[in-house]
Every structure is written in C-alpha cells, then in structure tokens.
Amino acid sequence: MPRREHLLKIGVSGIRGVVGEFLTPALAASFAQAFGTYVGGGRVVVGRDTRPSGEMLTHAVACGLLAAGCEVVETGILPTPTIQIYVAATHAQGGIAVTASHNPPEYNALKLFNAQGLFFNNYERAELLDLYHQSNFRQASNEEISRVLTDHGSAPRLHFDKVLAHVDAGRIRNRRFRVALDAVNGAGAVTTPGFLRDVLGCDLEAISIDPTQVFPREAEPKPETLGEIAALVRQCHREIGFAQDPDGDRLAVIDENGVVLDNDDVLALAVDAALRRRPGDVVVNLTTSSVIDDVAAAHGCRVYRTPVGEANVVETMQAVNAVIGGEGSNGGIIFPAVHLCRDSYTGMAFLLDRMAETGEPVSALASRLPKYYRRYGKVAYEHGRLGPLMQSLEAKFPAAAKDRADGLKLLLPEGWIHVRASNTEPLLRVAAEAKSQATVESLYAEVLRLFNG
Amino acid sequence: MPDEAARSLRISQVGLRGVVGAGGLTAAHVLDFASAFGTFLEPGRCVIVGRDPRASGVMLREGVVAALLACGKDVVDLGIAPTPVFQHTIRRLDAAGGISIGASHNAAGWNALKFFGRNAIYLSTAEANELLDIYHLKKFSFVEWNRLGTLQSNHHSLDPYLDELAAVFDFDALRRFRVVVDCCSGTSSLILRRINERFGFQFILINEKMRGVAFAHEPATNKDMVALQLAPLMRPLGADAGFLFDADSDRVAFATEDGAAISEEMVLPMLADYLLPRGEGKLVITNVSTTALVDEVAARHSSEVVRVAVGRQAAIDALSSYRPEQIAIAGEGTGATMMPQFRFVYDGIASMLALLSMMRERGGKLSEIVASYPRYSILKGQVPLVTHRIPALLASLRERYADGRPNVVDGLRMDWPGRWFHVRVSQTEPVVRIICEQRGDPPHDLYATLIELVRSFA
Numbered sequence: 001m002p003r004r005e006h007l008l009k010i011g012v013s014g015i016r017g018v019v020g021e022f023l024t025p026a027l028a029a030s031f032a033q034a035f036g037t038y039v040g041g042g043r044v045v046v047g048r049d050t051r052p053s054g055e056m057l058t059h060a061v062a063c064g065l066l067a068a069g070c071e072v073v074e075t076g077i078l079p080t081p082t083i084q085i086y087v088a089a090t091h092a093q094g095g096i097a098v099t100a101s102h103n104p105p106e107y108n109a110l111k112l113f114n115a116q117g118l119f120f121n122n123y124e125r126a127e128l129l130d131l132y133h134q135s136n137f138r139q140a141s142n143e144e145i146s147r148v149l150t151d152h153g154s155a156p157r158l159h160f161d162k163v164l165a166h167v168d169a170g171r172i173r174n175r176r177f178r179v180a181l182d183a184v185n186g187a188g189a190v191t192t193p194g195f196l197r198d199v200l201g202c203d204l205e206a207i208s209i210d211p212t213q214v215f216p217r218e219a220e221p222k223p224e225t226l227g228e229i230a231a232l233v234r235q236c237h238r239e240i241g242f243a244q245d246p247d248g249d250r251l252a253v254i255d256e257n258g259v260v261l262d263n264d265d266v267l268a269l270a271v272d273a274a275l276r277r278r279p280g281d282v283v284v285n286l287t288t289s290s291v292i293d294d295v296a297a298a299h300g301c302r303v304y305r306t307p308v309g310e311a312n313v314v315e316t317m318q319a320v321n322a323v324i325g326g327e328g329s330n331g332g333i334i335f336p337a338v339h340l341c342r343d344s345y346t347g348m349a350f351l352l353d354r355m356a357e358t359g360e361p362v363s364a365l366a367s368r369l370p371k372y373y374r375r376y377g378k379v380a381y382e383h384g385r386l387g388p389l390m391q392s393l394e395a396k397f398p399a400a401a402k403d404r405a406d407g408l409k410l411l412l413p414e415g416w417i418h419v420r421a422s423n424t425e426p427l428l429r430v431a432a433e434a435k436s437q438a439t440v441e442s443l444y445a446e447v448l449r450l451f452n453g
Numbered sequence: 454m455p456d457e458a459a460r461s462l463r464i465s466q467v468g469l470r471g472v473v474g475a476g477g478l479t480a481a482h483v484l485d486f487a488s489a490f491g492t493f494l495e496p497g498r499c500v501i502v503g504r505d506p507r508a509s510g511v512m513l514r515e516g517v518v519a520a521l522l523a524c525g526k527d528v529v530d531l532g533i534a535p536t537p538v539f540q541h542t543i544r545r546l547d548a549a550g551g552i553s554i555g556a557s558h559n560a561a562g563w564n565a566l567k568f569f570g571r572n573a574i575y576l577s578t579a580e581a582n583e584l585l586d587i588y589h590l591k592k593f594s595f596v597e598w599n600r601l602g603t604l605q606s607n608h609h610s611l612d613p614y615l616d617e618l619a620a621v622f623d624f625d626a627l628r629r630f631r632v633v634v635d636c637c638s639g640t641s642s643l644i645l646r647r648i649n650e651r652f653g654f655q656f657i658l659i660n661e662k663m664r665g666v667a668f669a670h671e672p673a674t675n676k677d678m679v680a681l682q683l684a685p686l687m688r689p690l691g692a693d694a695g696f697l698f699d700a701d702s703d704r705v706a707f708a709t710e711d712g713a714a715i716s717e718e719m720v721l722p723m724l725a726d727y728l729l730p731r732g733e734g735k736l737v738i739t740n741v742s743t744t745a746l747v748d749e750v751a752a753r754h755s756s757e758v759v760r761v762a763v764g765r766q767a768a769i770d771a772l773s774s775y776r777p778e779q780i781a782i783a784g785e786g787t788g789a790t791m792m793p794q795f796r797f798v799y800d801g802i803a804s805m806l807a808l809l810s811m812m813r814e815r816g817g818k819l820s821e822i823v824a825s826y827p828r829y830s831i832l833k834g835q836v837p838l839v840t841h842r843i844p845a846l847l848a849s850l851r852e853r854y855a856d857g858r859p860n861v862v863d864g865l866r867m868d869w870p871g872r873w874f875h876v877r878v879s880q881t882e883p884v885v886r887i888i889c890e891q892r893g894d895p896p897h898d899l900y901a902t903l904i905e906l907v908r909s910f911a
Contacts, residue, residue, distance in 0.1 A: 019598040025519035026484040033480055053598045060484065060519035066512035067480035106598045141458065141474035142509045142562045143666050214599070 006425055010132070012125040013311075013423075016100055016109035019053040023108055028057045029064035032096060034132035035112055036068025038124075041138065042093030045113075047075040047083040047155075049099040049187040049247040050211040053108045057098045061110065062148055065096075069140035076152040077211055079187040079248025080111060081343040085162060086155040088117035088339065099187070099247035102220035102330070118318075118340050119311045156191045160199050162338045163345050166277065167353035173201030175356045180238040180254070181206040182229035184221070185213045186246030188344070195345060196242075200352060205236045221245050221252035221331055223260040234258040240351065240362050244344050250331035251344035253351060255363040264289035264328035264374070265366050266347065271324050273350040274335060275299040280323030283316045285309070286409050287418050287431045288328035294370045307406030308420065314340050329376065329431070372415075373437045375444040379428045379451045386421055389428070392450055393419060414439050417447055460883055461563070464588070466581035466766050470556065470565035470881060473509040478564055483516035487552060488595070489588035490568055491524025493580075498549035498571075499527040499605075501542050503534035505555030505640055505701045508665030509564045513554045517566070518604055521552075525596035528604045533663065534611075535640040535702035537800035540573035541614040542607070544796065547571075558673045558699040558787070559881075561666055573798055575769045611647050619652065621794050622806045626813050628654045632805075633692045633708075635683040637672045638664035639700035644802055657690060659683070672699045674706035674788035674801075675833075680714035687712040694812065694819045696805045704788040705801035707808065709820035717788040718744040718831050718890075719823060720804060724790055726826075727811040728781045729754035734793060738771050738783035740764070741866045742875045742888050746829045756781065762863035764880045765799075772797055786831070830895035835884040836907045843878060843885070846910040850876055853906070872896060874903055885911075 008017035008027075015031045017023035036044060044065050048054035054077070062072045073092065075083060080097045087095035093115050100107040112128070114120055120128060131137075140146075179202040183189040189209040196202040207228060208216050218225040221243040233241040233254050241254030253261045268291045271282055275296065282296045283304045296303045304320055306312040310332060317325045317336060325334045332342035333350075355362055381389060390408050397417070400410035407420025407429075415434030422429055430447050434440040458477025463470045469486045471478035494500065500521050504510035514530065521528045529546065531539055536553055543551045550570045556563035568576050568584065576584065587593070618624075634656050636642040642661040648654045659682060660669035670681055674697055683695045687708050695708035706717040725737045725747060735756045739747055740763040751758045761767040768783055768791075777793050784790030790804045791797040808819075815822055847865045854874075857867030864877025874889035874896075887903050889896050 019601075020523075020595045024488075024593070024595060025516075025523045026481060026488065029480050029484050029516060029519065051598070052601055055604060056519050056522035056601050059515045059522065059604075063480050063484065063512055063515035063519060066515060108598070137479075139458075139473075139475035139477075139479055140509075140512075141472070142507055142564070145473065145508045145512050147508075148511055148515070 010129075012122065012129055014110050014112050016103070016107060018106050019057070019108050025056060025060035028060040028110065029067070030135070030137070031110055031132055032061040032064030033068045033137045034128060035094065035096060036065040036070040037138040038128045038131055039070070039094040039115070041069040042071065043073055043090070044070045045073045045075060045083060045087045045090065045092045045095035047078040047086075047095070047097055049080070050077055050185055050189065051100065051105055051108050051246065052214070054098050057108055061096055061098060066145055066148070067140060068138045069144045069146065071146035072148045074148055074150045075155055076150070077187050077190050078155055079191055079344070081249050081339060081341045081345065082155050082159040082191065084113055084117035084341045085159045085339045086117070087113050087115070089158045091115070097247065101247050102245040102250060104219060105215050119314060121315055122311065156194065159345060160195055163349050164199070166335070166337055166346070167349045168356065169200065171356040172349070172352045177202045177240065177352055177355065178236070178238045179204050180229055180232045180236060180241035181209070182226065182241070182243040183209045184215050184217060184219060184244060184246055185210050186215065186244060186248060187211070188244040188248040192244065192248070196348070200349065202352075205232060205238060207232060215246060219246050221250055222263070226252060226254065226260050230254050230258040230260060240355070242344070242348050245331070248344050249342035251333065251347040252331050253362065255366065256361045257363055259363065261362070261366050262374070263331040264291055265369050266331065267326045267328045267333055268292055268295045268369050269354065269365055270326070270333045270335070270347055270350045271295050273354050274324035275301055278323055281320045283313055283320065283322045283325035285313055285327045286403060286406050288326070289372050289374060289433055290416070291369055291372055292328065305403065305405070310334070310342055372433050372435060373440040374431065374433045375440050377430045377444070377448070379430060379448065381426055381428055381451070383426055389451055390419065393417075393447065396446065396450060415443055417443055419447065463881060464585070465880065466578055466585065467764065467880065468565060468567045470563065472562045473512070473564050480512060480516050483513050483566065484520050485591060486566055486588055487517040487520035488524060488593040489584055490550070490552060491521045491526050492587050492594040493584045494526065494549045496525070499529050499546060501529050501531060501539060501546065501548045501551035503531035503536070503539035503551070503553055506533050506638065506663035506665050507555065507561055507564055507700070510554050510665070513564055513566065517552050517554065522602040522604060523595045524593065524602070525600050526602040528602055529607050530604060531607055531610050533640060533643070535644055535802070537702055537795070537798060537802055538610050538614045538644065540569060540798040541617060542610040543569055543573040545613055553701070555701040557701050558704060560671060561668050572796065575765060577773060578766055578770050581766065611643065612651070615644070615647060615651065618803060618806060622810055623813070624652050627806060627809045628652060630693045630809055630812070631655050631657070631691060632809070633657045633659065633683060633686050633690055633695040635659050635695070635697040636661045637670060637678070637698060637700065638662065638668040639672055639698055639702060641698035641702040641802065644702065657692070659686065668700065674699050674704040674717050676706065676714045676716045679706050679708050684708040684712050684714040694809065698801045702801045703799035705804045706788045709823055710818050711820045713820060715823055716831060718746070718786040718829070719826070720788045720808070721782070721784040721786060721790055722746040722750045722826065723811065723822070724784070724792070724804060724807050725782050726750045726754075727807060727814070728792065729756050732781060732793070733778050734781035736775060736780045738768060738780060740767065740785055741860055741863055742877070742886070743786035744829050744831055744890055745873060745892070746826060749827060760860070760862070763877060767863070827892060829890055829892055831888065831890040832895055832897070832900040834887045834900070834904055835879070836887065836904065836911055838878060838883040838885055839911050842910045846885075846907060847876070849910070850906065872899070874899060876903065876907060
C-alpha cells in the first residue's frame, strides 16, 4: 500500500485516488463542477469503466456538472477511446471518463476531455486546476439547471466505423481468425466481443468479459499478469490473443505460441501497419524502444520523442501532424485518423489486418522486427537526493548524448538509459535498452549500483 | 440569480433549504449533508430517495445518490414522487430512512433536503442535532470501494400507497363527488390521475402538467392562491368541492361549491371536528400561530389543544411525548395536517379525502359545513428580519399590549378573548411573521399597528 499522501492525487492530470476515505463523492463533484465551469456549460458526456465505484462517482460527477449548468449525457460503461470519439462525434462541450485506467480496483479517477474528445493541453490543465482550487464555480439556478440524458447504445458503432475505415475489413473477416480475448472484466467486456466477433468476423474465445465482476488479474496488461490468456491461446489453438486494461485504451498481444509480445514490438507493428498505408511522422515517448526508429527509418519517416505521458505524446502529435504514435512500454497505440487517443481497437484491427494481408502468423511479423533487449525497474530515493543522483549518472557516462526533456536520457553507442522521477511517488523509474542481453544487463546494473551505492 | 440566492441558505434541524445557485444551496452542501445522513443512519437497510418536479431536483438527486452509495447504502430512487407516497414507501420497504428532495410550498427557485428515519418518521430534535453535528464535523463513514451501495429505480410506489388510502376511506362513497383540483404544476397530479383511472373518481385537474421551472402560480396553500384560478371554476364546472395542493402534496387548501376561497386555517379545525368523535384520541396538537377556532372545536368535543412552537420539529417532538392513540390530529394553519391513521405524516391527499368523507357524513354542501362554524378572520404578513433588534421588538410589543395573556413559546403571542396576535421569526426565511386573528371581522387596526411597529424595528 502506498503512503497515505499518495492515496489521493489532485493535479494537472485531474483527480485520482482510493475510493472511500480519500476519493470522496464531494471531491469528484467539485472537480466536475470546476470542469463544467471551465467548459462553460453545454453538453458533457460522462462514461465509465466497470470499477464498482464507477456508478457512485458517475452520480457525483453528474451532480457537479448539473450544478455548473451542463447537460449530462450518460453513456454507461464504455472504453475510454470510445467515450472520447463519442464526445467529438456528438459535438459535446467535453467529456469525463470515470476510470483509473490500469490502476488497481480500489482506485478511481476522472479523465477529462475537451470538445474534440482530447485530453486538455498542459496550459488548459493548469487553468482548470487553478479554477478548482479557487472554488469559484458556476452555480446554476433552478432555471439554468439542465437534465441527464442516457445513451447506452450508439457510441461503440461510431468508434468501430472509424477504425474500419483504416483496415481492409473484408479480408480480415474472410480469414475468420481464431482469436482469444481477456477484457479483465473491464469496459472492453461490453464492447470488445462484439467488435471481434461481429465486426471483424473472428472465431472468439473470451475470458473476463463480465462487467459485473471484479478484475481477475492485475489491471495493467503486462507479461507477468497474462498467464491465463496465454494458456487459453495455447489450449484453444488461437492465432492471436488480445488483453485490454480496464478502460480499453491499452492493449497487450499474445502470439499463437502463447508468448506475450513485448509492448514496444506491438507498437512497432502498428507503426509499420500505419506507415505502409500512409508515410508520415511518428511520435513516441523517451522510454519507447529504438525499434520504432528502425521501423520508421525503413519507411523513410521521422520519429519525435516526448516526455512520458499520453498528453505529451498527443500534444506533439498534434503539433507535427503525426500519422501514428504511442507509448511503447504501456501498450498505448495512438492513431489520429481514428482519434488522437490510446486505442486498443485500432491496435487489434491493425494486427489482424497485417496478418490477413501477409498470411503470416503474428510471431513471424514480430520476429522480423529488429531485436532489442530492455530492462525496466524502480529505485526509491529520499527527497532531496534526486539532483545528486542524476549528476552522478551523468558523470558516469560523460560521452553520452543527453536528452533532458523528461528526467535524463543518455544515448550511448551501444544503447540508452532513461531515468525519470515518478510523478506520484518518490521513485525513480529506470529503463535501459541495448542490442544484446549482456549489454543491457550491464547498463542496468551500473545504474542500480550508482543509485543504491 | 445570485441576488435571489444570497442569504437564502438555511441549514438547521429541519434539514437543508435554500435558493439553488451562487450564494445559496449548492452541490457541495447537498453532497456533505447527504453524506452526513448516510453516516447517521443505522447500517443494513436501504434508503429511499424521491423528489418534486423542480428542475434543480435532478442535480440534488445525483448528489444525494452519490453520497448514499459512498456510505454503503442501497438506494431506491422513486424519481418524481409526492411526499406522502415517498413516506409510505419508506414504511412499506422497511427502509432505514429517506431523503425527500423538494421545497414544498416555496417558489420554484428553492430546493431542500428533508430527512426521514425508520417508518418515515421525521427526525427528532436530538437526532436532527446529531445529523447537524456530523455535517459540521465532515467526518463521514465512507465505505471501501467494494462495499459501496447499489442503486435501484422504483416507479411502482403509487399503487401500494393508494391501497392504504382505500383501506381507510370509503372510496365507493367518495367517488361520486365532482371535485376540481389545482395541482399547481406539482406532484399531486400523479396520485389523482391514478385514483381516477383505478378507482373511477371524478377529479378534474388543472395545472396538472408537472413543471420544473415556472410553476402555474406560487405553490402556497393559502386563500389567495385558491382564489386565483380554482375558486372561479367551481360554479362553471358544477363542482362539489375544489382543492389546491403544494408542489409535493403534503399541504392542502380548498374552495367551496359556490366559488368561495376558504382560509387555509379551516382545514385543521374541520378535520379535528370530523376526527375527534370518531376515535379514542382526544388531543389536537398545533402551533401557536393556528386559528383559535381549533380551541372552540376541541372544547365542543371536550378535547384539549396542545400548542407548541411553529415548525415541524416542535410538532414532531410533541407527538413523541404522547401515545399515538391519545392524539386525534396534529397540524398547522398552513393546511398541513397529520392523522394517526397515516402514522403522522403530513399528507394533503389524505386530508382532502377526510374532508370529502366529512361532506358525505354531514350530507350538506361544503359551503354549509364551513358556514356552520363561527367566523374567524385571520391576517398574515411578514417584514424583513433585523435579528439584533428582535429581543427589543418583542419586549416593546409585550409592554405595549400588557393587558393580553402572553405566550412566549415561540416569539410572542398575546391573547384576549376572541382576539390574538403572534409575532415570531421564521425558521425558513429571514423574515418576521405577523399573524392576528379575531372572532368575526378581520382585526385590520391591530394588524396595521403591528406591521408598523415591527417595521419600525427593521
């Protein structure tokens, strides 16, 4: 359990915390009222993932929005990208997703979207946070208070149609792919089986598709949590397995042998699929693997690097009008032609489309990517020690090229090291990558020795 | 409208009330107060939520539901429901209690939360104080993420309530009356339409469409509002009686078949007259602002009137100091009455049915029944409050009218034979209320002098 002060976080990213003593309905309502004030009234979409606290917080959010004079459109349980697309498609003033994404089930949070269904930029977030702290909210009178509408049906179709415009759905359907799904009993439980089975014509074996049940595994889809779906792929002879996080924005992929693909490689496959259709700029965060540079280079395309965080990647993607982007390690594929957000559905469609196009198994597609070896880890540090630690790291690798956009990234001839402080806890996140296992281990070990010594 | 909302907020033993908007009743108040109630209630039973048709009711409902769920309460939302139906549902589902969202007789811009315990009983003063302490302390018992309450909608609460009415009143006899009702855009239409449909009554409804913003007129149950639209329809429609309800159907006023608007003060004495000989209960509980006709009626039945401070809370506390079977009726001069048959909740619909039952028993026209009582004339007014001068005002009144019999249970009431006045500070609005009554003609001179005197302290 994190320390008490980390159980609630109110910051430029919004509000997140452990439901109960920490994230209370009153906090959610006043944050929503600040949001309603910020967007100036009008229609606001509210959706949620399947967390048990989602219903309670949805009512609190609706209360705050109504109090600010907004009309509330309640969509019920939906994946976050679907909510974002619905906001944009229905010309709402903004949207709120009640979801703590990949965080454990006791957490919940509000994700806030503007009229385009995008995360607010950093300046807007700061402005909204100030407004929240000033507590000078718009207070609608009886005449100005609007209503709550519900639309529990139409959003998934809007989302799926956008995805289908960028793949050859006919050739995917013709293959009748044998697919496995693990929706972690999250928002994907209500939309993904229909997407894979009915929209893409797959023969589906699905687990964890009951939205009324708790998350059966750790919410973040990463290799060590995906044993069940990997076993399902092997036992049921699936050609591919997909695993989502509770709000359906992140994707993990299991190949036909039951091996969980590296998330950076999944992003690389998606980047390749996108650039094959239309070359252009690629944006990823600093911790994402160099495999992206290789794939982009093969298409003659440029890669931009940003600080870690979806909002940072999205902001740069907007600025350079990127064709595709994402964040490797956490399974986020962002394809703006569908929507400028992490979208597991675009990822699934891209991979199936490439499999249909090439006739190759997904393991073969992945094996053709340049091979990199990576290590990730966390190191606790004491407050006040961050500067000296970073300086010692810099001194250790005097010849390295440096990128200080987010912590410190050292670019070496044999690989790279990226160290950044967590936004939520006094932890340093360490990532290292190299062309060989031995090299990455030695780089990683050197960093740890430095920090622990 | 910040101007209207400013200074309107009142958080007291009666609950939370104010004009919705800046400076008034806000979402933050609603969440905190409902969280306090969720903390206050005994665990393990569901909580009923209902509202009147005010537009702001949706905002309050969302906040109330969120807070109760966060406290681990299972919530049954009745949607827009008359208060008597809401209270009946608390008993029927054996709920831990309920929160009623609605500002009753106040203008549309107002809203309020009212709190009820087990069996739909209003909170006692001690309980209300405990609730207020929790509210102010802001230490709420929110449960863990996996123990939150569930929400259920229930739109079938009306028929069970009507079943109870049908068991008490002789519907076969009452349905022959031709009755016009002014619903004043409130919830009474829900009940009356269903009574017509299910039991073949002939209620003719006006202002029947529920409205969230602009009510057909001020939803107060008083003579002026009866005279506005209802009374003029009596003769043209050939009605036997006409009734006016407030927005949440707990109060009633009426017009007679000849088109006369009757003072709301008549409801309680007439019902007392009807109920006193019928049951074991010999007590009438009312407040010091209610007509002296109650005393005359009670005396005829050798009964006693218990007079308490104005406001629901004083009546509730008085009720709890007697055995239920000792009491015939409790109520106010505002047209709000509670009968033991309905477990002492303010119920305008039951009050109307009791008056119709009385008409049936007496056999005459409603105007004749009204005329059979000695005539009292009451005048009511209000002056903006200047709190620091209230003690001086009351002292000055007492000195000036030293020949009267004083009662200081709530402000100052002075009595003379056949005449009295009452000056007090309102519990719901920042005003001083002035009421005076006289057997026979209205006491215009006394009223004018009082108003002038009170104003001189404002």
